[in-house]
Amino acid sequence: MRRAVFIFCVDREKDPVAGHVLNAIMTGCTLVSTGLEIDGHPVLEDPGLRDTIVSIVRTNEVVSNDYARYAPLFNERFGDADVIGIVRWHEGANAPNAIFSVQTTGDLATGTFSKVDPRITRGLLLAIEAERVTSDLHNFRTYLEATHWSGVKAGYAGTCLADLRPSAIDVEIGSSPGDWANPHAARVLARALLHTFDRMDEPVRSVLCVGGVHFEPSFTTAVLQSFDNLPIAASHVLPNHWLVSGGYDHESRLINLRACVDSIVGGIEAIVYHDKLKAPYKAVARLLAEELGVPMFRINSYARL
Numbered sequence: 659m660r661r662a663v664f665i666f667c668v669d670r671e672k673d674p675v676a677g678h679v680l681n682a683i684m685t686g687c688t689l690v691s692t693g694l695e696i697d698g699h700p701v702l703e704d705p706g707l708r709d710t711i712v713s714i715v716r717t718n719e720v721v722s723n724d725y726a727r728y729a730p731l732f733n734e735r736f737g738d739a740d741v742i743g744i745v746r747w748h749e750g751a752n753a754p755n756a757i758f759s760v761q762t763t764g765d766l767a768t769g770t771f772s773k774v775d776p777r778i779t780r781g782l783l784l785a786i787e788a789e790r791v792t793s794d795l796h797n798f799r800t801y802l803e804a805t806h807w808s809g810v811k812a813g814y815a816g817t818c819l820a821d822l823r824p825s826a827i828d829v830e831i832g833s834s835p836g837d838w839a840n841p842h843a844a845r846v847l848a849r850a851l852l853h854t855f856d857r858m859d860e861p862v863r864s865v866l867c868v869g870g871v872h873f874e875p876s877f878t879t880a881v882l883q884s885f886d887n888l889p890i891a892a893s894h895v896l897p898n899h900w901l902v903s904g905g906y907d908h909e910s911r912l913i914n915l916r917a918c919v920d921s922i923v924g925g926i927e928a929i930v931y932h933d934k935l936k937a938p939y940k941a942v943a944r945l946l947a948e949e950l951g952v953p954m955f956r957i958n959s960y961a962r963l
Contacts, residue, residue, distance in 0.1 A: 660855045661711040662778075663736045663824070664743045668699070668716045672723075674838040675747035675831045680716070682841070682848035689714060694735055701735070710855050713739075720746065722809035729821040739824040741778045743851065748832025754799070754873060756837050758786045758847060761803035761828040762893055764921075765816025766900040769914025771805070771921040772819055772826045776864045776891035781857045782829060783881055785850040793846050798837075802878045803830070804871075804897040825923070862891035865928045866919060867957070868943050869935030872897050876932060876957045890930075893922050898935065907938035915946045929954040 666680040667673035683689070689702035692713070699716035713736065721728045721744055732742060748759055760783045764771035779802070787800040807819045808828075819826070829851070831843050867877045874897065880890045896906070896918070905911060919926055929947045931940060933956055947954040 659709060659711060660858070661713065661736075661739045662741050662743060662851070662854045663713040663715055663732070663739045664745055664829075664851055665715045665717060665721055666745050667718070667720045669718055672720050673746055674835065675844075676745045678839065678841065678844035679745050679831070679847045680714070682844045683714065683851070686845070686848055687852070696731065696735070704852065707852065712852060712854070722807070722814075723812045725809045725812070725814050725818055725821065729818070733823050737823050740775065741825045741827055741854070742822065743782070743827050743829050743854070745829050745847065745851070747838050748830035750833060753833035755832070755834045756798045757832050757873070758790065758798060758800045758843070759803040759828075759830045759832060759873070760786065760801075761830065762805045762895070763807045763819055763826045763828065764805040764894055764918065765807050765810060765819060766805070766896060766904040766906070766914070768816035769911070769917050770817045770820050771894060771918045772807075772822065773921050773923065774825045774827065774893040775923040776893035777858050777862060778825065778854060779827060779893050780862060780881055780889070780891040781854050782827065782850065783878070784857055785853040786847065787882055788853075789846040789850045793842060795842050795846055798843060798846075800878065800882070801873045802881055802892055802895060803873055804900070805894045806900070861888055863888040863927045864891050864893070864922065864924055865930045866922070866926045867892050867895040867930055869896070869898050869901070869932030869939065872899070874932060877930075880930070880957055894918050898932070901939050906942060907936075909942060909945065911942060912945060912949075915942070919946070919950065926950070926952060928952050930957045931955075932957060
């Protein structure tokens with residue numbers, strides 16, 4: 659039995675997206691109380707799913723803003739979960755608008771990475787994209803976002819994200835107020851969450867993505883498109899700007915890259931890198947690939963493998 663737990667901050671002054679997606683879920687399916695409570699709100703589940711438990715958790719605070727309280731609480735209540743998905747908004751000075759994003763959690767500065775199952779990341783990405791297309795939401799795009807953790811902005815050390823035992827993935831709508839309040843986008847995400855595990859049993863090639871920009875189209879495309887070879891299941895994505903700021907052109911960072919791979923359930927079968935990844939960073943990534951005995955190739959060459 660697989661279990662996903664989705665977290666929604668119900669205070670719309672603090673999170674302008676989660677409440678809309680939550681309402682869409684509650685409108686679209688029948689939820690029952692489990693007897694558990696978080697922040698005074700009953701934890702809900704959909705009894706109509708086969709071989710899957712999807713728990714709906716409502717919080718009064720954005721999880722990353724009070725990690726010291728929420729991480730132990732979630733470990734106690736949901737420590738056996740396959741994934742904890744934090745449904746939230748996305749914004750940023752240079753962020754694209756009209757997007758859905760799936761983002762794994764990690765902090766390159768400290769070399770700390772949340773456990774993640776690449777099949778779940780892929781499943782969420784494919785489910786969102788399928789619902790987006792079915793809903794004719796053509797002005798939106800689905801992205802695999804670079805690995806990071808917003809708890810650092812809330813004042814927590816990056817190492818704190820390791821306090822949460824289950825895999826943690828942010829599932830977001832961005833990046834403007836109009837996007838956050840878009841009812842069609844909320845319905846797409848609400849429907850997709852219930853299909854998180856639909857593609858879990860498909861054969862895939864697990865990869866670590868290195869280089870590129872924060873919303874790197876080539877990594878997203880590689881996951882969403884079907885090729886003649888095994889589909890890619892990407893989990894952690896280490897973008898150029900944090901590789902540079904974190905000094906990942908030095909061999910001393912190999913220990914952190916190993917920690918990243920160790921956090922990926924089942925390990926990896928390849929490292930894929932962006933065409934513009936500079937030679938010093940590529941050299942350190944190649945050392946990791948050689949150590950693991952896996953191939954390393956440009957992401958745009960995957961279709962020809």
